Structure formats: C-alpha cells, structure tokens
Amino acid sequence: MIRNYDKLIFELSKEGRVGYSLPKKQVEGGCMCCGIPENLRRESAPLLPEVTEFDVVRHYTNLSNKNFGVDTGFYPLGSCTMKYNPRINEEMAAHPAFTQLHPSMPTECAQGALEVYYNLAASLAEVSGLAEFTLNPYAGAHGELTGLMIMRQYHIQRGDLKRTKVIVPDSAHGTNPASAAVCGLQIVEVKSTANGTVDVEDLKPLLDDTIAGIMMTNPNTLGIFETEIPEISRLVHECGGLLYYDGANLNAVLGKCRPGDMGFDIMHINLHKTFSTPHGGGGPGDGPVGVRAGLEHLLPNPQVKKDENGRFYLQCDEKSAGYVSNFLGNFGIIMRAYTYILTLGRENVKMVGPLAVLNANYVKESLKGEYYLPIEGVCKHEFVFDGLADKSTGVTTLDIAKRLLDYGYHAPTIYFPLLFHQSIMIEPTETESKETLDEFIAVMKKVAQEAIENPEIVKSAPHSTPVRRLDETTAARFPKTTYKQLKG
Amino acid sequence: MKYFPHTQEDIEQMLQVAGLKSMDDLYGEIPAQLLFNREFDLPEAMSEVEIRKFIEALGKKNSRLACFAGAGVEDHYSPSIINPIISRGEFLTAYTPYQPEISQGTLQYIFEYQSMICELTGMDVTNASMYDGCTATAEAMMMAVAAAKKRNKVLMSATVNPKVKKVVETYAQYNGAVIEIIAEKDGVTDLADLEAKLAGDDVAGVILAQPNFYGIIEDYAGVAEMCHAKKALMIMNANPSALAVLKTPAEWGADIACGDGQTLGIPMNYGGPYVGYLACTNALVRKLPGRIVGATTDVDGKRAFVLTLQAREQHIRREKANSNICSNQSLMALYVTIYMSLMGYKGLKEVNKLSYAGAHYLAEQLVATGKCSMAFDKPFLNEFALKTTVCPKTIQAALLDNGILGGVRIADDTLLICVTEQRTKEEMDLFIETVKNL
Numbered sequence: 001m002i003r004n005y006d007k008l009i010f011e012l013s014k015e016g017r018v019g020y021s022l023p024k025k026q027v028e029g030g031c032m033c034c035g036i037p038e039n040l041r042r043e044s045a046p047l048l049p050e051v052t053e054f055d056v057v058r059h060y061t062n063l064s065n066k067n068f069g070v071d072t073g074f075y076p077l078g079s080c081t082m083k084y085n086p087r088i089n090e091e092m093a094a095h096p097a098f099t100q101l102h103p104s105m106p107t108e109c110a111q112g113a114l115e116v117y118y119n120l121a122a123s124l125a126e127v128s129g130l131a132e133f134t135l136n137p138y139a140g141a142h143g144e145l146t147g148l149m150i151m152r153q154y155h156i157q158r159g160d161l162k163r164t165k166v167i168v169p170d171s172a173h174g175t176n177p178a179s180a181a182v183c184g185l186q187i188v189e190v191k192s193t194a195n196g197t198v199d200v201e202d203l204k205p206l207l208d209d210t211i212a213g214i215m216m217t218n219p220n221t222l223g224i225f226e227t228e229i230p231e232i233s234r235l236v237h238e239c240g241g242l243l244y245y246d247g248a249n250l251n252a253v254l255g256k257c258r259p260g261d262m263g264f265d266i267m268h269i270n271l272h273k274t275f276s277t278p279h280g281g282g283g284p285g286d287g288p289v290g291v292r293a294g295l296e297h298l299l300p301n302p303q304v305k306k307d308e309n310g311r312f313y314l315q316c317d318e319k320s321a322g323y324v325s326n327f328l329g330n331f332g333i334i335m336r337a338y339t340y341i342l343t344l345g346r347e348n349v350k351m352v353g354p355l356a357v358l359n360a361n362y363v364k365e366s367l368k369g370e371y372y373l374p375i376e377g378v379c380k381h382e383f384v385f386d387g388l389a390d391k392s393t394g395v396t397t398l399d400i401a402k403r404l405l406d407y408g409y410h411a412p413t414i415y416f417p418l419l420f421h422q423s424i425m426i427e428p429t430e431t432e433s434k435e436t437l438d439e440f441i442a443v444m445k446k447v448a449q450e451a452i453e454n455p456e457i458v459k460s461a462p463h464s465t466p467v468r469r470l471d472e473t474t475a476a477r478f479p480k481t482t483y484k485q486l487k488g
Numbered sequence: 489m490k491y492f493p494h495t496q497e498d499i500e501q502m503l504q505v506a507g508l509k510s511m512d513d514l515y516g517e518i519p520a521q522l523l524f525n526r527e528f529d530l531p532e533a534m535s536e537v538e539i540r541k542f543i544e545a546l547g548k549k550n551s552r553l554a555c556f557a558g559a560g561v562e563d564h565y566s567p568s569i570i571n572p573i574i575s576r577g578e579f580l581t582a583y584t585p586y587q588p589e590i591s592q593g594t595l596q597y598i599f600e601y602q603s604m605i606c607e608l609t610g611m612d613v614t615n616a617s618m619y620d621g622c623t624a625t626a627e628a629m630m631m632a633v634a635a636a637k638k639r640n641k642v643l644m645s646a647t648v649n650p651k652v653k654k655v656v657e658t659y660a661q662y663n664g665a666v667i668e669i670i671a672e673k674d675g676v677t678d679l680a681d682l683e684a685k686l687a688g689d690d691v692a693g694v695i696l697a698q699p700n701f702y703g704i705i706e707d708y709a710g711v712a713e714m715c716h717a718k719k720a721l722m723i724m725n726a727n728p729s730a731l732a733v734l735k736t737p738a739e740w741g742a743d744i745a746c747g748d749g750q751t752l753g754i755p756m757n758y759g760g761p762y763v764g765y766l767a768c769t770n771a772l773v774r775k776l777p778g779r780i781v782g783a784t785t786d787v788d789g790k791r792a793f794v795l796t797l798q799a800r801e802q803h804i805r806r807e808k809a810n811s812n813i814c815s816n817q818s819l820m821a822l823y824v825t826i827y828m829s830l831m832g833y834k835g836l837k838e839v840n841k842l843s844y845a846g847a848h849y850l851a852e853q854l855v856a857t858g859k860c861s862m863a864f865d866k867p868f869l870n871e872f873a874l875k876t877t878v879c880p881k882t883i884q885a886a887l888l889d890n891g892i893l894g895g896v897r898i899a900d901d902t903l904l905i906c907v908t909e910q911r912t913k914e915e916m917d918l919f920i921e922t923v924k925n926l
Contacts, residue, residue, distance in 0.1 A: 019831070026912055035848065042731065056573075094571065110758065230521070281579055282585070327651075331760050343539065357515070411587050
C-alpha cells in the first residue's frame with residue numbers, strides 16, 4: 001500500500017481548500033490591491049496546490065517512505081561518510097533562542113550564537129592542526145572554492161601574478177578541477193602510481209614558478225594514505241606553492257593525525273561528513289575552511305573575533321579573499337557540529353578515525369575473495385574493489401549495486417574513482433556495528449554467488465524497490481522537469 | 489560512547505580478520521612524526537543533560553526581539569508541520585539521490601519544488617536549488633558569461649542588495665568576469681545609465697533586483713528589449729514570496745531569475761541554512777548549473793523521477809563545467825516546497841497583503857511623528873527606506889531597549905524597515921511611540 005503511493009502534490013489539489021492559518025489584518029487601510037500600480041502586478045496566477053494541512057502531512061510522509069536514509073539502513077557510500085546523525089544535534093539546532101536571530105542583529109544581542117561559531121572554529125583548528133577557521137562556506141565544493149580563492153589571493157598580494165596553475169591528482173574527484181576552473185586557475189594533472197598515490201617523480205617536473213599550489217586528499221580517493229606527504233610538502237613549498245587539503249576523507253584520520261602537521265596550508269572540512277550533521281538529501285551542509293598561521297587575514301568576511309574582555313565581534317578585513325555567503329554560513333549546521341563535538345569530547349574524538357578504519361579493513365578483508373581488490377594492504381576509512389573477482393559472469397558493478405537495494409542496503413559509490421573500470425567504493429564509518437557489517441558481508445557474498453548461479457536476477461535488479469530501473473535516456477532526451485511540462 | 493558500537497571483543501575479532509595485532513597497526517604506514525600524540529585541547533564529553541543546559545545558557549546570551557529588519561532576510565511565519573516532516577530520518581539522513589530506485593521521495597519533492605519555483609517566477613526551468621540567494625546570483629552571473637562566450641562584462645544595478653553584490657563581485661574577481669555598477673536614481677536603477685553602459689556591445693548580462701534593496705518595486709518596462717537588442721541576458725534577483733503578487737521575471741522578459749527562498753517561511757537562523765533558487769528560459773538550460781530532476785518511467789512503465797541532463801555537471805565535465813556545485817540545498821528545498829503547498833497562491837497573497845498593510849501603516853505613522861520622512865517616493869511592498877532627523881543609531885538603541893530590532897541602518901541618516909505578517913499592531917505602535925518620544 002505504502003509503495004503504491006504515486007501522487008504529486010498538485011494531483012491532490014481541490015479548489016477552495018487551504019492549508020494555512022494567518023492572523024487577521026492588524027491595521028486599518030493599507031490595501032495592497034489598490035496600492036500597487038497595475039503595471040507592476042503579476043498578470044497570471046501561479047499554479048500552486050490547494051490542499052489541507054493533513055493532505056500535506058500525509059503526502060510527504062508517504063514520499064518519505066520511498067526514501068532510504070542512514071536511519072533506514074546501512075549506507076556504505078564511499079567518500080560520503082554516511083555516519084549516524086544524532087538527534088540531540090537537531091534538538092539544539094532548533095532552539096528558538098538561536099533560530100530567531102536575524103543576521104543584522106547587533107552583535108551584543110547575538111553573543112551566544114557568536115560564541116558557538118567561535119568555539120566550533122577553534123575546535124576544528126585544534127583537530128586539524130591549522131591556525132584559524134571560517135565557517136562561512138556552505139558546502140564542501142563551496143569550501144574548496146573559498147580555499148582556492150585564498151590560495152590565489154595569497155599569491156596576488158605577494159605580487160606573484162604568474163601563479164595561475166594548480167596541480168590536481170588524476171584520481172581526484174571532479175569537483176577539484178571544477179572548483180579550480182571557477183576560481184580562474186588552470187589545471188595540471190599529476191599521475192598516480194600503481195597503488196593510487198601521487199607519483200612524486202611525475203610531480204617534480206611540474207613544479208615551477210607558475211604553480212599556485214596542489215590539491216590533495218589524504219588518505220586519497222582510494223583510501224590509501226599518502227606516506228610521501230612530507231616530501232611532497234617540501235617540494236611544493238620550495239617551489240613557492242601552497243598545499244590544499246580536500247577534507248572529504250578527514251574521517252579516516254580524525255584523532256590520529258592532522259592535515260596541518262602534514263604540511264597543508266589551507267583545507268576545508270565537510271561538517272556533514274566528519275562531524276555528523278545530516279546530509280539532508282543533498283544539503284544543507286557546511287564547508288569550513290582553515291588556514292595555517294600567517295594566512296588568517298585572507299579568510300572570507302565577515303570574520304568572528306573575540307576581544308580581551310571575551311566579547312565577540314564581527315570584522316571585515318580589507319585583505320580578505322572576499323565574501324562567499326550571505327552571512328556566517330549555515331548557522332543551523334554549525335550548531336549541530338558543535339553539539340557533536342561536545343558530545344564526543346576530547347576523549348572520544350580520537351577514536352573516530354581508528355574505529356572507521358577498523359571497520360573498513362574488516363569488510364575489505366572479509367570480501368576480497370569474492371571481489372577483486374586491486375590494491376592490497378591496510379586501507380584507511382574506505383577501499384575500492386574493481387568488480388567481482390570472477391570476471392566471467394557478465395555481472396557489472398551497476399548490477400551488484402542494484403541487487404544490494406533488494407537486500408535493504410544503499411549501494412556503495414560506483415564507477416568512482418575512474419582509475420578502475422568497475423569501481424565499488426565502500427566506506428562503512430565508525431558508527432556501524434560488527435553485526436551490521438557481518439550481515440552486509442554475507443549479502444555481498446550471496447550476490448557474488450548469485451552472479452555465478454543466477455546472473456539474470458542480478459542483472460535485472462532491483463525487484464523489490466518502490467520503482468525499478470529507470471529510463472534515464474528518455475528523461476534526458478525529452479526533459480520534463482515541471483508538473484506543467486509533465487501534463488503536456 | 490553511545491555512537492561507537494564496538495566492544496573490546498569486537499575490536500579483537502575484527503583486528504584478527506584484518507590480519508592486524510593492534511589498533512596502532514591500522515596506521516602503521518604513517519610516518520611517526522605525523523602521528524598526533526597529545527590530548528586534544530577540547531572540553532570533556534558532555535551528556536545530553538549537560539549539553540541542554542550548556543546550550544540553554546548560551547541561548548540566554550542572545551536577545552529575543554520583535555524583528556523589523558529585512559535586507560534580504562525576513563521574519564515570516566513557519567507552519568508547524570514543516571519541521572516534523574523534514575526531520576523524518578528518511579529525508580533528513582539520505583544523501584543525494586544517486587540510487588533513484590530508493591530515492592523517489594527526494595526526487596519527487598525536488599520535482600515539485602522545481603514546478604513551484606517555475607510557477608512563481610514564470611520561468612521555464614529551474615535546478616534542484618542552490619546554497620543561498622547570493623551564490624545563486626553569482627552563478628547566474630557565470631551563466632551569462634558562459635552563454636555569451638566572448639564577453640566577460642556583467643552590469644549590476646546599484647539597487648541590488650549589497651550582500652548579493654559582494655558575493656557576485658568576489659566570484660567575478662576570481663572567475664575573470666568584470667562587474668560594472670549601474671547607477672541608481674531616486675532609489676531605482678538609472679535606465680539611462682544602463683542604456684549607456686550597454687552601448688559598447690560588450691555586456692554578457694545585466695543583474696537587477698525586484699523588489700530592490702530599498703524595498704521599492706521597480707518598473708522594468710522596456711529593459712528586456714534594451715538588453716536583448718545588445719545581446720545581453722537580463723537577470724532578475726527577485727524575492728519569491730513577493731512574486732505571488734508582483735509581475736514575474738518572465739513577465740518582465742528576464743532570461744534568468746534567481747534569489748533567496750528564505751522568505752518562503754524559513755526561520756532566520758542567524759543567516760542560514762536558507763535556499764537559493766536559479767531559474768531560466770529553455771534556451772539556457774544547458775548552462776544551468778547544479779542538479780535537475782526530470783520525470784521518466786521505470787521498466788514496468790511506472791511514473792518515476794530521476795536526475796537528468798547530468799552532462800552539464802562537474803563530476804562529468806570536470807574543469808570544463810561552468811560551476812563547481814555538487815549537490816544542492818535539498819532539505820531546505822523540501823522546506824519551501826511544503827511551505828508553498830500549505831500556503832498555495834491564496835496564502836502567499838494573504839502574506840503579502842498583511843505585510844503590505846503593516847509596512848504602509850508603520851511608514852505613515854513614523855512619518856507622522858515628524859522625526860522621519862520617506863527616503864523615496866516610490867511604490868513598495870513590505871520594506872521601506874526611512875530618512876530620520878534623529879541619528880538612526882539613537883533610534884535603534886531606544887527600540888532595542890523596548891525589545892525591538894529596529895530595521896537595518898543603510899546610511900548615516902537612513903533606516904531600512906521591514907514588516908511581515910508576524911508583526912502585531914502592538915509591536916508597531918510601540919515602535920512608533922518610541923520614535924515619537926525621542
């Protein structure tokens with residue numbers, strides 16, 4: 001019954017129904033209909049639904065039943081760090097003493113909110129080994145763009161205008177080169193070695209006085225720690241460039257080692273990955289950016305500062321890289337991440353990385369007979385299989401992913417990284433129990449067995465989901481992106 | 489630790505399967521000098537009881553004020569059912585809909601969101617949402633430059649919200665675009681200056697605002713023709729709530745509409761999360777950044793929704809993409825979708841009527857005190873700029889003493905004041921009395 005629900009909110013509409021209640025008009029006069037000149041008024045009526053409050057509750061509750069979240073089940077989506085999202089974070093973020101603050105309020109009326117911001121920024125600086133953080137960017141990609149603006153501004157203010165290239169590993173996520181391009185930087189790719197790490201010998205000849213810096217993740221997109229990072233840091237700094245750390249994989253090392261100590265100058269953190277704020281179906285997140293000492297003034301405006309009396313204030317630095325958001329980022333997300341750090345405390349933060357890495361290695365070693373593991377050895381928080389070990393079945397990574405949906409799992413990240421043809425990237429996170437992992441391992445083995453004994457059932461999966469495989473080609477060829485277009 | 493399920497026994501068994509002797513072996517390959525060896529300088533772990541008290545105490549350091557500030561962020565009514573729905577774990581804890589078979593909930597509400605944004609703006613197509621109105625406008629600027637190919641100049645009216653301007657200018661600075669400001673005259677865009685600046689045939693796009701920063705409803709008659717004659721795109725940053733009653737970007741002839749959806753019932757949240765929207769004509773869809781959801785069918789012929797036109801996006805085009813945005817502001821898109829469903833056209837009109845009535849009452853009464861005058865003689869909706877004879881700082885301080893956030897100071901003698909349907913007559917009268925008594 002639940003699964004068969006297929007209405008659009010527009011299809012529930014009936015003329016005359018209302019879903020709101022508003023106060024009575026408070027004052028005499030002030031008639032909008034006569035006040036706004038006709039040539040400034042809307043000509044056509046928008047097609048919005050006319051539904052009751054209860055219609056809306058039931059409709060969206062039914063839609064939610066067609067969705068899968070971390071709360072529903074195991075979500076081993078590599079590189080996305082789908083850990084548990086604690087509800088106390090939500091409760092604190094919904095506190096009316098914070099949600100009702102207008103961004104233009106005098107800072108003396110928002111000292112509590114500014115303290116939350118300041119304390120979270122300081123906590124992130126401590127766990128990452130950098131000097132100072134801004135929490136203004138809204139997401140990982142946005143943080144990355146902000147970080148690159150800082151990198152460019154650093155060179156511009158030194159009068160070093162030749163540095164317009166940024167080195168990006170060929171294994172990097174597409175966002176890295178896209179952010180660099182939006183920031184006006186040209187991309188130079190550095191090759192990976194056979195085990196997926198940056199090839200230092202390939203890097204050396206790329207380093208000259210046109211290089212603004214290098215973007216890296218550590219561990220990288222294959223879950224492998226770049227052990228040559230001290231040497232890479234020395235080489236890039238010697239050539240006058242800066243090191244940018246993409247914090248997508250920070251969960252692997254949280255509590256164990258710090259990007260600042262590895263030699264990175266600028267980094268972003270995804271609060272919705274490492275610091276347990278919900279992914280929300282694709283946002284809102286928050287993408288704090290940290291810098292080493294000496295680059296603080298380049299952080300975007302406004303900056304939150306604390307005076308000698310412990311009062312918080314806002315500062316706009318003329319030498320800043322600029323303005324990247326409406327105000328101080330997604331404050332509601334900042335509150336969630338702060339609550340998470342308070343809950344963990346200093347004694348538990350250091351266990352996040354190790355337990356995430358333990359889970360990843362446990363799953364990897366348990367499945368490497370059935371699935372092809374191209375890179376042996378200890379991984380960090382995630383690892384990549386290159387499809388099934390038995391290549392004769394014709395069952396692809398896509399088929400395996402779809403079959404997992406039938407068994408009640410979200411699929412891992414597939415076909416990324418691009419270094420392999422059949423990538424299956426698994427990241428279990430530290431909040432999953434051994435029992436959950438054991439069940440997942442058993443199902444993965446079962447699917448591998450099905451691929452041999454009954455490949456059709458895998459190739460035609462999923463079978464038990466609210467909808468089955470979709471016609472993406474027609475969707476792209478004849479796009480229908482609104483209800484009006486759908487009705488034709 | 490309640491978020492870590494591992495017992496000591498689990499750890500030992502798992503290490504064994506992984507072929508390792510100790511937890512330290514998990515990081516065995518890392519150079520010793522990179523390992524962090526001291527205690528973190530962080531507070532000790534707190535229980536929920538302690539956290540609630542701690543945050544409550546911090547909350548007491550903030551003031552609860554009757555909000556007459558706007559400048560892009562307005563204190564509108566948020567219906568009670570929205571938070572419970574968006575807090576459902578199936579929505580809240582999902583990620584982006586990579587697996588459409590188990591993400592129909594997310595995909596369908598984005599489809600509904602897109603439909604409603606297109607209805608309000610009148611545009612053909614929109615994406616799955618952006619971070620906020622500032623970044624959405626910056627993306628619109630980059631769209632115009634990308635569509636123009638060989639032009640990199642974008643004009644922006646002086647009447648655009650300064651916060652939007654600063655973000656657009658920041659993006660442009662690094663992206664290689666050049667922003668020129670169109671002068672304002674009597675609180676609105678100086679169309680003669682716009683025409684003069686278009687004359688060089690080198691403009692990719694023109695960014696305008698509706699209502700503008702001063703709350704004025706600008707008359708853009710003829711502007712689209714002016715822009716299009718010079719092959720420049722017309723970009724309109726518009727308040728989506730106001731579009732229920734104002735001529736839409738499409739009706740003005742705009743090519744791109746953008747703005748912040750905060751006015752659609754999202755709490756002010758000290759600046760975020762909000763949601764940006766970005767919509768355009770069909771001709772520009774290939775330049776539209778971010779995710780787009782389209783309708784399709786599954787193998788059984790059932791109606792379904794899916795991410796579509798992905799060839800535009802960064803994960804495919806890498807450095808050739810026009811934008812680096814990955815996902816969207818999904819949960820906030822759901823927020824405003826539920827809001828628009830509840831309010832409908834009628835409810836949105838009602839919100840505007842109430843806000844309009846309140847703002848015009850307050851403006852008249854404040855002028856009647858003799859201590860203020862209207863900065864501009866132009867039609868406005870729910871926000872207005874007020875010249876004051878007393879220093880605005882003095883006025884705001886006196887209002888603050890009475891629990892009122894008295895607008896935003898936008899010049900040495902000017903306050904920008906916003907009224908929504910949430911402001912009562914008592915609050916407005918207290919505002920007026922306070923000014924009168926100065």
